[in-house]
Amino acid sequence: MAVPESGGRMPYFYTPEGRLAQVDFALQAVGRGSTTIGLKSKEFAIISSQVKPTRSLLEPAEKIFEIDEHVGATGSGYIGDVNTLIDELRLAAQRHRLVYDTPIDMVTLSRGLSQYLHSFTMYTVRPFGASIILAGADELGIQLVQIDPSGTNFKGSGFVIGQYADEALEAIKTGYRPDMTVEQAIALNTTAIEGVNGGKSQIEHGVVRANTKRFERLALAAVEG
């Protein structure tokens, strides 16, 4: 009982158990977002996000965003929050080019987003209700990073956020091969997303490759072809 009380009234403070209730609640918002996957091999990184089935006459929402030539991002959670974070990332990338005249590296980009998200857990009324997956290529090669509402970031070869994230992650872990091709990765992500969402889904993908250091959103048609 103590937890919802504490949570409902002054949710930024710690609960007696030492938990930041609002950050936990924000993660619940992420958990209602569309299933979203990031996958990385040495040669490329793929980000894929289910485009939630929309009614007719409604264009599907954009789920894969180019941050800069060499970085893409996707997210899950409150759409308004995801979009604001994407804007922050694009601004950070442009500022870096203006100041240093070089593409932003993935550590600077993801650490900056972490700090931005973290500051909202210390100073403001609510943390962001969104997690972000970044896929990029820099001097250190292909990189895949997930950043949470608390500002925590994770590096790895496979991430799933959003609805049914745990189940989809199982599929990814089982199907992952370090030497897979882009096409195989897309197929794996597609299978994982469709598996947990009950069949045929519209999915957007984006890919960044080690050899070109270019991020590109994949046309939906191109994927199916």
Place this chain on the structure above:
Amino acid sequence: MAVPESGGRMPYFYTPEGRLAQVDFALQAVGRGSTTIGLKSKEFAIISSQVKPTRSLLEPAEKIFEIDEHVGATGSGYIGDVNTLIDELRLAAQRHRLVYDTPIDMVTLSRGLSQYLHSFTMYTVRPFGASIILAGADELGIQLVQIDPSGTNFKGSGFVIGQYADEALEAIKTGYRPDMTVEQAIALNTTAIEGVNGGKSQIEHGVVRANTKRFERLALAAVEG
């Protein structure tokens, strides 16, 4: 019980379920507004809004607004909130002309409104109690966008907000034809609004056409004629 408590006291924070209660409540305010429809074909976009039946001696409220030569808007929810958002849109369009000497494009216009609305969910005492539909023509052709109190925006060919939105949307989805004429679209919107509001209604319409790239409010008489 925990939810209204939490909602009533510090409504900006997340509920334990990870929902932003005030944004949900603001959508309720939108749901009490007059039934308002946006429809798009390749050649034009129509926005139509029921003018709530008013008592005698009272002029019906303006529901269709010209934002700039090439963009119109309508909204549903608290009238004071709708009007303030319309002002914001007009200012954004004028500023763009002043700075860049070109008409504002629909992405910049709608994204700006999204950010404006979103900031009210992060920093202030309440989100706006209004949703907006934008209809405009730019380099990318005819565009129709709906923006919600959370700052989320949607693109599509058909939107309904306000009272009985769900029922009216069904009528729109059934009657929509990609190759319809402006007159047919007006008739469809009229039917949909009158169908859910129990017969003959006063409705304002606005149209923007691909060939002229001009938005015009349609005189009520012209519609009936």
Place this chain on the structure above:
Amino acid sequence: MAVPESGGRMPYFYTPEGRLAQVDFALQAVGRGSTTIGLKSKEFAIISSQVKPTRSLLEPAEKIFEIDEHVGATGSGYIGDVNTLIDELRLAAQRHRLVYDTPIDMVTLSRGLSQYLHSFTMYTVRPFGASIILAGADELGIQLVQIDPSGTNFKGSGFVIGQYADEALEAIKTGYRPDMTVEQAIALNTTAIEGVNGGKSQIEHGVVRANTKRFERLALAAVEG
């Protein structure tokens, strides 16, 4: 029960039904003010406000205010709030003359007051507890506008605010003639106000005429004469 709770504690936030409780409560304050009427024909607009019966030795409060040569206003609700809004209107009219060297038009004047009132529903501790009726003459002719605590404004030919507004409005709607004279309008307003307030009342009137574009407060004696 949830509504007064929510209303009593953090009244600026939405109730679960999506209502702005403090704005609703502020309207209650307006509903306790003196019965106040605005009436418009093509040739003139009349604003009339009951001067609440005062004890001896007390001068009746001024209820009809000249905003500028061509605009008058009246209001109902908390007197301190009405007076502050009248000051805002006068300032706006003077500023307009200083900057543009022309009399302020009614749309600019009423829209400015709307924005002022609306901002108090978004940023401050309470909305104003007063509604205003503006009567003026500009390039578009005679205009009559009512502005509410939420910042909503209405145009029309007949408005009643304050105590017994609904009953008095019925009398106005029944008695209204588009071609009535100023004298007939004054008589109608007087009848409506006295009808709901139980007989002989002291009433202040103000009139703006299309031909002179001048607003004038009518001396109490002149009315009775």
Place this chain on the structure above:
Amino acid sequence: MAVPESGGRMPYFYTPEGRLAQVDFALQAVGRGSTTIGLKSKEFAIISSQVKPTRSLLEPAEKIFEIDEHVGATGSGYIGDVNTLIDELRLAAQRHRLVYDTPIDMVTLSRGLSQYLHSFTMYTVRPFGASIILAGADELGIQLVQIDPSGTNFKGSGFVIGQYADEALEAIKTGYRPDMTVEQAIALNTTAIEGVNGGKSQIEHGVVRANTKRFERLALAAVEG
């Protein structure tokens, strides 16, 4: 029950009945102050305030204040609040002389105090717990104004604030003669104050005359002589 709750917690907001509870409570503070009267004829205005019976060794508090050569004031309520308002009035009068090189007129002076008091009902933690009566002479002749904690001001020929204000007002209304002399007015005020406070009271008086346009505090001895 709902009203004290609402009042006790966030008293600046409206109660569900549309009342500003703190302003009402502040008026209660005024109602505990010493009985204070303002009286006006064409030739003069008198302000009189009971000096609450003090214990021996304590000088009676000053109750009649000169604001400027041509204006005097008195007040009832929290002494600290009355004094702060008197300071505001004196500052306003001096500023006016500095800027315009003329004595401040009564409308500017009383309207300024109204705005000052009103702003404390919109932006701060509590309204002032004091009402003020101003007596002055300007181009428009002798003027008498009462200003309340809400910033409302009243003009008239007779005001009573403070303890037993209603009863004392009855005495004033009965005894008032438009053509009375200063001495008769002082006698009337004295009778009214002593009548409600149970006999012989120490009373301070101040008078401003039309012919001299000078305000003067009357020595206690002079009154009794």
Place this chain on the structure above:
Amino acid sequence: MAVPESGGRMPYFYTPEGRLAQVDFALQAVGRGSTTIGLKSKEFAIISSQVKPTRSLLEPAEKIFEIDEHVGATGSGYIGDVNTLIDELRLAAQRHRLVYDTPIDMVTLSRGLSQYLHSFTMYTVRPFGASIILAGADELGIQLVQIDPSGTNFKGSGFVIGQYADEALEAIKTGYRPDMTVEQAIALNTTAIEGVNGGKSQIEHGVVRANTKRFERLALAAVEG
């Protein structure tokens, strides 16, 4: 019940009875301070304060403070609050000398402290928990002023604040003679303080004389001698 509730939660606001609860509570803090007396004749003013019996190895706290050559002060209540007010007084006196090159007069000094204390009842979290008695000599002769937590100031010939103030005041009122000598006044204050505190007390005294216009703290020994 309503009063402590209201008082405990948002104590700056008025109670329904129109009382400023925190100011009342602050007076309770003063009522726990050491018994402190001010006495005035035409020739001198004496301030005397019991030095609360302290344990061995602890120096008695200073209770009589020189503010400037011609003014002394004492206080009762929270020691930290008294000291801060003494600092304010000393600063005001020094500032006055710097700006006007004359000793500060008692009205300016006491009115400034009143305003300082009053502002804490309007803008901050708590009023000061201390009352001050000022004894000084200026152009108007010997003056004695008491200032309360609300910013109210009193002038008179005899004041008592702190513990058992009412009882001690009775003794002062009985024993007071307008033509007493400094020695007699000291004896009277001593008797009054010891009478209410149960016998032999350590008491600090300060005196300001009309002829010298000098304030001096009296050495404890000098008193007993």
Place this chain on the structure above:
Amino acid sequence: MAVPESGGRMPYFYTPEGRLAQVDFALQAVGRGSTTIGLKSKEFAIISSQVKPTRSLLEPAEKIFEIDEHVGATGSGYIGDVNTLIDELRLAAQRHRLVYDTPIDMVTLSRGLSQYLHSFTMYTVRPFGASIILAGADELGIQLVQIDPSGTNFKGSGFVIGQYADEALEAIKTGYRPDMTVEQAIALNTTAIEGVNGGKSQIEHGVVRANTKRFERLALAAVEG
């Protein structure tokens, strides 16, 4: 019941009894700190503080701090709060040397700390949870001052703060001799601290002597030798 309520919610305000609850609670924090003693004779002042028994591998916390060449300090309460206050004292001493080129005197130093602590009771969320004892030598000789969370300071020859302060003070009062030597004072403090803490304790001492005007921390070994 009323007191903890009031204390738990808006603890800076006065309780109905006129107490500052948070200051009282902060003193409880001091009462949990390590037993700490200050002792003064004409020739020297000693400050001694028990170093709470620590586990192996942990260095005992420093309890005696040099503020400047001629002043030392110790404290009891929250370690983070004590350290911040020590920093404030060191800064004040250095600033004084920079501005006046003389060592800071004890009145200026202790009064400054009092003001710093007092301001936290008026303007911020919590008072400091620490008391400080200062021992120094200046033009007025050896001085010993204790400053409490409320900003109150005490001068004397013997102080005890922290755990079992009352019992230890009894021992100090009994054993104190005005003509004791530094060694006897150290022995007395040691006995007092060990007596209330159940035997052999690690104790840090610091001494300032009248002849050298130098403060020195005593090495633990030197004490035992």
Place this chain on the structure above:
Amino acid sequence: MAVPESGGRMPYFYTPEGRLAQVDFALQAVGRGSTTIGLKSKEFAIISSQVKPTRSLLEPAEKIFEIDEHVGATGSGYIGDVNTLIDELRLAAQRHRLVYDTPIDMVTLSRGLSQYLHSFTMYTVRPFGASIILAGADELGIQLVQIDPSGTNFKGSGFVIGQYADEALEAIKTGYRPDMTVEQAIALNTTAIEGVNGGKSQIEHGVVRANTKRFERLALAAVEG
């Protein structure tokens, strides 16, 4: 009951027992972090932190951070909080080099972090939910410091924070030898961490040596080799 109430509502204030509830709760957050150890001999300091077992496809989080050439750090608690503190430390070290052109000493570095953490207990909505262990080499030799959420810092030869800290500390205390080698220290830390976490764990280590004054993170492989 009083404590969680007080804690849940205004957790920054003291509880009636004089405890800072939020600081206590923040320590609970630290107690859920990964088991983390610091060990010091005269020749070196080792910091070791369990890398919480992660799922496949996820890179283990970095737990050992180089702050500067001669200082390393590790932490336990909320990852976002730990990372922000590490950033603060790195900035402080860089600033010191820029301003003084020398490596920062351990006292300045750890005291700065203490002040930073302490300020969050006085001025902001929550203290950091993380403790930090610093290992460095400066003019005073090898130093090991632990800093808590309250800003308290400890010096010593052995610290354990995070999950099962008490149990792991027992193992450290038993196994610690002042003359052990780096390899023996790593083995001891490994045993202690694995002992409380139920067997084979992935552990990161960092070492700073007295002779080189260099901090280096140890490759995981190097440890196992």
